[in-house]
Amino acid sequence: MTLQQLEYFLAALNHGSFTAAAESLYLSQPSLSEQIRRLEAELGVELFARVGRGIAPTEAALALRPHAEGALADVAAAREAVSLQSELQGGIATFGTYGIARIYPGTELVAAFHRRYPKVRIRLVGKNSSETAAAVRDGSLESGMVALPIDDRGLEVRPIMRDEIVYLSRSPERLAKDMTIKRLANAPLILSEASYGIEDSTRRQLFDLAQRAGVKIEPQIDVEDVETAIDLAARGLGDALITRGVILALGSRVPKKLGWVPFAEPLYDRFAFISRVGARLSPASTAFMELADERMQAMAAELKDNPPRRKVAS
Numbered sequence: 001m002t003l004q005q006l007e008y009f010l011a012a013l014n015h016g017s018f019t020a021a022a023e024s025l026y027l028s029q030p031s032l033s034e035q036i037r038r039l040e041a042e043l044g045v046e047l048f049a050r051v052g053r054g055i056a057p058t059e060a061a062l063a064l065r066p067h068a069e070g071a072l073a074d075v076a077a078a079r080e081a082v083s084l085q086s087e088l089q090g091g092i093a094t095f096g097t098y099g100i101a102r103i104y105p106g107t108e109l110v111a112a113f114h115r116r117y118p119k120v121r122i123r124l125v126g127k128n129s130s131e132t133a134a135a136v137r138d139g140s141l142e143s144g145m146v147a148l149p150i151d152d153r154g155l156e157v158r159p160i161m162r163d164e165i166v167y168l169s170r171s172p173e174r175l176a177k178d179m180t181i182k183r184l185a186n187a188p189l190i191l192s193e194a195s196y197g198i199e200d201s202t203r204r205q206l207f208d209l210a211q212r213a214g215v216k217i218e219p220q221i222d223v224e225d226v227e228t229a230i231d232l233a234a235r236g237l238g239d240a241l242i243t244r245g246v247i248l249a250l251g252s253r254v255p256k257k258l259g260w261v262p263f264a265e266p267l268y269d270r271f272a273f274i275s276r277v278g279a280r281l282s283p284a285s286t287a288f289m290e291l292a293d294e295r296m297q298a299m300a301a302e303l304k305d306n307p308p309r310r311k312v313a314s
Contacts, residue, residue, distance in 0.1 A: 003075060005039040006068040008032050009047065013061060017054045092121040093288035096132035096144030098271070099193055099200075100226055104249040105295035113291050120284045128196040136274050142285040143275040145292060147201040150274070158273045160293065161300035165202065165267040166247070166260040168230065169239040170313050178264040181206070185215035188238040190229045194222035202241060202269060209267075234258055243269055245299055247308040259313035271296065 011021035012032070022032040040047050047064065048055040057065075093113065110122055127135070129146035136144050137154050148159070167179040167187075174187065184206070193200035198207060203217075210217045220238050223229050229240040234255035247254055273289060275281060281289065 008035045091284040093284040094123040096125045096141040098129045098147045130199040148270040160296045162268040162270045163243040163245040168242045168260045175259045181209045181213045189219040190221040190238040190240045191219040192226045192229045259311040
């Protein structure tokens, strides 16, 4: 049994005649008929019943069909995977991200991809996770990286890592012990992702926990990005929430006067890759996702081995 025979078999099955199948493959009808005859001989069954000028599939042909389609699809996928490096001489990698993706994996991801594939255009769309999920679902984006939870209808979701959320403050008193939801409800909070509100995954976690604890979370200041929240916290205008990964990625850019503590019951942002169910990504987007995965896994390993520890405000 050869791939060529399976291809001819599927063409005959789809067109309902050997003549039409041969024309679709730019072959002579006798050549196609001979290969199908050999396939029948090898299998020991009749695949087509000759009916007038056409053909009708037998039960054996219908049983063979999904296996033939699967074999040809697997071969096509293998060829694409092997030739991916040489194929990336053009095209565009389109990828959606969550809010803090500009910090990590950050611009270094884009720079590394450009160094590796200089002829591929990059379209990195920085949105909130819920918008990224909607854009992937409707096909305007091929794939993306989001913070969970999201509405996963029609999406394949592959979790990558989790990152612990900590409480950031300039006040030594409020950093004296681990933060709790009840104490958080009385804190002068500065929260990011102002435009998205409850659609933001971190806020959703906080508000759900607050409801269960019988308290209410109301930020004093709402801003769009985490860098603004950090700057305002450094000025003593309130306290912010930040992940250990952001602290690690920002490094010395986190003002020294700020300190942080974890929550008594740890809170995490959880990240995942998403794509549409059943969709095959372009080689460029596949390569970009693979590189993003490398960077996120490296961050996860660093956070596990050397996480930013509790720090007292100075």
